Amino acid sequence: MSRRTMALLSRWSSRVFSVEVDGETVYFKINDNQPGKEGKQEVRRLFGAVQKDSWCYSVFVSSGDKIQSARFHWQLKDKLLNALPAQCRLSPMSSFLPNVKDSLVHGYFLQTASRESSAATERLLRQWLQLDDPLLVCSYLRDNREDSPQWTQHLWNHQQNHGIVPSQAPPYHPATLNLINSDVFYSFQAARCVFEKCADIIPEAASVLELLPRSGGVEPRREPDFPVIVLEGLDATGKTTLTESLRDTLGATILRSPPQCISPWRARFDQEPPILRRAFYALGNYITAQQICRQTSKTPVIIDRFWHSTASYAIATALSGPVCDLPAEGSELYCWPSDLLQPSLVVLLTLDPEERKRRLRDRGQGETKEEHELESNLLFRLRVEEAYRRISGPTCISVDASSSAEQVLQQVLLLIKAKCHL
Known part of the structure; x- marks a missing residue:
């Protein structure tokens, strides 16, 4: 025994x-x-x-x-x-x-x-x-x-x-009682340790390890020359359209998490238990952070999803039940990792559920597993949305995405001007 x-x-x-x-x-x-x-x-x-x-x-x-x-x-x-x-x-x-x-x-x-x-x-x-x-x-x-x-x-x-x-x-x-560094990772080293332990049995884990920065989190903290703006939101809320519009308007660089360099293994780790799947996405955030550091001396950076998505989906998946079962606001579970680069602004695009479903149908794309869960399980969607709102350092600023693409763009540009002095 x-x-x-x-x-x-x-x-x-x-x-x-x-x-x-x-x-x-x-x-x-x-x-x-x-x-x-x-x-x-x-x-x-x-x-x-x-x-x-x-x-x-x-x-x-x-x-x-x-x-x-x-x-x-x-x-x-x-x-x-x-x-x-x-x-x-x-x-x-x-x-x-x-x-x-x-x-x-x-x-x-x-x-x-x-x-x-x-x-x-x-x-x-x-x-x-x-x-x-x-x-x-x-x-x-x-x-x-x-x-x-x-x-x-x-x-x-x-x-x-x-x-x-x-x-x-x-x-x-x-x-x-079990979320910290099992479903949500709060340091580079904690996520990396998971992959080191399974590298012998999962070849793809060894491949991801080869791409990781040796020192971990981010370069020594400094004020970036240009702002870092994260766009968050459920599928079909207009993130891609807004990302491209901001790129053209601000002359920005677009980055995504998980980054392209580890995307080929995404499907593989989506089939693994939560501790491995969430460690994969956490490490993707740290790789993206390294890419941000290299770009912010040249241009503003727009990121299509970052740590808010990683943490919100992990918390909402692990904690079944109504929104009241989520950790209370101010819980350590909503705190930003101390070794992960903090963006200048995080915009959360929100949309009426029926309008979002209509947009998804118009796309004609197959649903991801998590997207199917969002549609079939109202409680899951509510948990995801509330977890987004409770994450601190930085918090999300919600923007109603039901207006035209041009109106949403102008709203976000006003936020960038006020928060990022651009």
Whole structure:
């Protein structure tokens, strides 16, 4: 048994467990002195649809290595979907110690529909448990001996049984305990370290490392000769049109993040778990920062997306649920990395959702995975937009992009004149 697994088990009774069920999150904990009853709303929501002769299971990934654990968890979903009985329902699950950073572990909750599917699921999990050390497995047993059925968690790795009781939702989303330098990177070295650890197993990571600046972040801080202007916003808000208009009007240089030099590997890392995908985009920002430093002595620089996009999408993806689940304004999670060049001005183009959808249809382009998520999941879009607004140092200045391209250009030129003295 790995040290990570032993550490998890040593404080198992102090942990809170969360399961996403039908768009809501159910929290429960262990309390052997007060076994959970089906009459409790939260427990009923989790177990109420389970048949009397079937069980539920949870599978957690407990590897001590952060990258290995992330990749194992990412691959486990496909492995479960391909191998489990068709009647078995799979839901995201996590476990954490309240208010303890980096205590979050991810897994899946399995709901079986019959005695046969329960037996098949258990055989499969026992086979995997013998082969895969990072796995931590529990089954959830229903006791029908009393008038009010109770549920018990049976921890396979320790041969322990615990009564289940509902738990209050934490004051903030549990994933916030794990965001720093896993979903959002706040230094060049933290992002680079992730790629160094996986370079032996992912050749593309080694290729990206070869392009990185040795010293990391940016050149010693100095006031740039020309302003650095970042344009942010969802797809179809007019960023490309505005970028080109500003280039022509100001005689500016256009840069993008991720930069062209690593774009060939973008699709590859979009297929990896969040820690690798977000590290890739973070490193792209630092490469772009180096390019900015070389250009600002010659011309103004216009950047099509930068760290705001990287952080906003990462936070909105990691924290499922309503906007109120986001970290509060002023949280360290919204702070600009201290070693990343700060732009002179960040403009966030906003657009009515229906108008944005119309523009997307007129483009006739296929949707990216994140774009599809924006359209199909209103809460996700709201989280992205709110995260944009909360990032500080510098903050975004919102500009309504529903006017004509010329009117939007004039609005932004006025901002540049006021903020950048151009």
